[in-house]
Amino acid sequence: MIKQLKTNHVAPLCAANEDLALCGEVSKDTIDYLGRQIKKIEKQAEERTELRPAYKALLSMPGVGVVLGLTIMLETGPIGRFAKAGNFSSYCRKVPSNWISNGKREGRGNTKNGNKYLAWAFSEVAEFARRYDDASRSWYDRKLARSNRMVAHSALAHKLTRAAYFIMREGVNFDHEKCFA
Structure with a gap:
């Protein structure tokens, strides 16, 4: 299970390099987005399955x-x-x-x-x-x-x-x- 981070720990690590900071931010946003999509798929799979x-x-x-x-x-x-x-x-x-x-x-x-x-x-x-x-x-x-x-x-x-x-x-x-x- 992917956990969504509340605090941005990436930006302080890359503060010295603007390009790295942007790359880290984009990567984190992508992971958060994919995590939300996975949750949607899991929810729909559970709803459509007859659970024992x-x-x-x-x-x-x-x-x-x-x-x-x-x-x-x-x-x-x-x-x-x-x-x-x-x-x-x-x-x-x-x-x-x-x-x-x-x-x-x-x-x-x-x-x-x-x-x-x-x-x-x-x-x-x-x-x-x-x-x-x-x-x-x-x-x-x-x-x-x-x-x-x-x-x-x-x-x-x-x-x-x-x-x-x-x-x-x-x-x-x-x-x-x-x-x-």
Whole structure:
């Protein structure tokens, strides 16, 4: 989500150079304008969509805004069709698919099975949660200390996918304690 700044912090930084000040002012105005347009689009999308009760609960998750919440809600369909959280995570392509025999990789499995839009959405959710939510960032950093960046990102996305399953199934808000305990 883009936040509109009330105070102009750009002008004092570029006060010595008139051209830079103008460029900064124009850039800020453009960002503010685009932010307003995004809000209009999000509002209209919400109004034209039949929202399920789980949608408002999904918005309580870190990293989930209007567009990602709508994407998750609409692409998931009825959550009852998934028996377990693992089935939902697999459908969202957030579970590794490797065939290993005798310690050797024998294949990749069905890596293209599942919903590519949910895979994208939860990858974005993980990135926004890592950036803007302290508990998510802390969990990500602990995982990053033991592995590489891509593994930590995928693990956070998988964890948030499982949380979304329970949020949609139970109709409850996101709980940091349950997710990152």
